[in-house]
Amino acid sequence: MPMLPPPDDLTRLSLAEVAKLADERRLPPVASWNPTHCGDSEMRIARDGTWFHQGSPIGRPAMVRLFSSILRREPDGGYVLVTPVEKLDIEVEDAPFVAVEVKIDGAGRDAMLGFRLNTGDIVLAGRDHPVRFAATADGPHPYLSVRGGLEALLARSVWYELANLALTNGSEPPGLWSNGAFFPLEPAP
Known part of the structure; x- marks a missing residue:
């Protein structure tokens, strides 16, 4: 089933609808993926939440949502983008x-x-x-x-x-x- 885009405003939703949306979010099982570390993604998440690749902001919200779904915090406190076959470092200035x-x-x-x-x-x-x-x-x-x-x-x-x-x-x-x-x-x- 295709994922619907997220709501752009919570004011029109009841809290029950908000809770349902939170429960329905299906994310990849990144915690169970343990691929070999492949290097640096050349990506950065600024303190204001803007995602950058090679110094340029990522302008497509769907791309940011996709990358955020494969983001993982490592035991050493670092951040990585992880798939079943690769793991790349990503810089996070404050919180992702x-x-x-x-x-x-x-x-x-x-x-x-x-x-x-x-x-x-x-x-x-x-x-x-x-x-x-x-x-x-x-x-x-x-x-x-x-x-x-x-x-x-x-x-x-x-x-x-x-x-x-x-x-x-x-x-x-x-x-x-x-x-x-x-x-x-x-x-x-």
């Missing part, structure tokens, strides 16, 4: 994905947070997909666990929306609830 939109349903402990990534992937925050905050010299950087050690940096607009939610939902310490899990705003030690 950017969460560009959030859909919030419910409030307090009953809240659900659904995220759309720059690749069109849909991720529901929860125990399997936690939100974490890293302390950096230029302030906290919020991340969403996507899969297999891969994370999404939350876009500034998404971060501001979630920070406002965390500061007004009455939790102590301030934080976010999603799918029964709590994520404090404080960076992990």
Whole structure:
């Protein structure tokens, strides 16, 4: 069955529809592929989520989605593009994905947070997909666990929306609830 293009806006979808899209996403079994390392892909993912090949941005969203589906984080922390027959290094400046939109349903402990990534992937925050905050010299950087050690940096607009939610939902310490899990705003030690 051909894959439908991802939605370009979560506002028209219910959270149940968002959850269904997240569950339906079928990805190649990259964790089970162990080909010989073949070198460098000459690709880079910039901090803003733009994918580059040999210094030029990849302009076709379908190509970026395809490459993102074969992206894997290695035990040493590096990133590779992997197929059953080859493995190529890829440079990632911060996180390989950017969460560009959030859909919030419910409030307090009953809240659900659904995220759309720059690749069109849909991720529901929860125990399997936690939100974490890293302390950096230029302030906290919020991340969403996507899969297999891969994370999404939350876009500034998404971060501001979630920070406002965390500061007004009455939790102590301030934080976010999603799918029964709590994520404090404080960076992990």
